[in-house]
Amino acid sequence: MDAIAQTADQEPAPDRHLSSFIGYAMKRALSIVQADFARALAEHDLRAVSFSALSIIVGEPGLTQTQLADALQIERSNLVTIIDELAGRNLIVRAAVAQDRRRHALMPTTAGKQLAAAAQASATEHERTLFACLTESERSELQRILQKFRKQAAV
Amino acid sequence: MDAIAQTADQEPAPDRHLSSFIGYAMKRALSIVQADFARALAEHDLRAVSFSALSIIVGEPGLTQTQLADALQIERSNLVTIIDELAGRNLIVRAAVAQDRRRHALMPTTAGKQLAAAAQASATEHERTLFACLTESERSELQRILQKFRKQAAV
DNA sequence: TATTGTTATACTCTATAACTATA
């Protein structure tokens, strides 16, 4: 490759004045990931938030709606329709809790566990393909740094 | 530090079944950054999108609304009110373009340039503080990997 | 015919308050 080819597509990006911000780089990267993720989950008729909710319920059966809302960082009130949808598709049930009749223990059904497993496989595969442009070392560093940041900078 | 102290707060996070996804780690990290960023910009009465728009106009004076919408990855129609707001505060002007009277050349005012500079300084300082929990090497690696990903995985 | 900025609109997301039933 020669100097001409190397500088051929050096059209300056109009957003270059924002690229010093890590937050901006994160946002742009995330929007690419989200679009890909949404495509992967659409095969299973799941939105990202429904997938996250279902995955947590499968991994943590019996948790309450308030606990799930906290885990997802959404308001309890906004979780209701998500749970309604999952329950309506017989992927989870709101089970009664004997000790406290205010609470619902969220339990996955067999179909819910199966769908979660299939969707997780799709999502994992899509992410593997999407991040193939990074080296294995870069992927693990990215994960490690993001998780360190989240843990230490958390509000 | 002993083994007891190390394992003291090992309460399992309910979302641990999602943490294998880089996209999930990105989303959680970004939500922390966005909250901090919003606080920094609120001092200047700017939202993130207004700040981004103003910064691009200052760095690239004369660009059109369509070009700016593309740079910000938002719809032209949704940019209108953002531009209205910035113009209403006399931070930018919609200048006429002699060669094509359909277009507006977006130009920063002196006040706009000053506010952009001040807001950029605030945002930079907030980001510096927020990311102080990472090493210099981790911060630069994070930036580098995110930008490599965006460049290579872009749709 | 096509493009730029604009308006109108609908749909999703998010946040807040208030209600009910339970504790």
Added chain:
DNA sequence: TATAGTTATAGAGTATAACAATA
């Protein structure tokens, strides 16, 4: 009194279609 789930609602944010002016 306080909490869990729910309802209603308002405000953002986002996407689409269509229009007037201009090319």
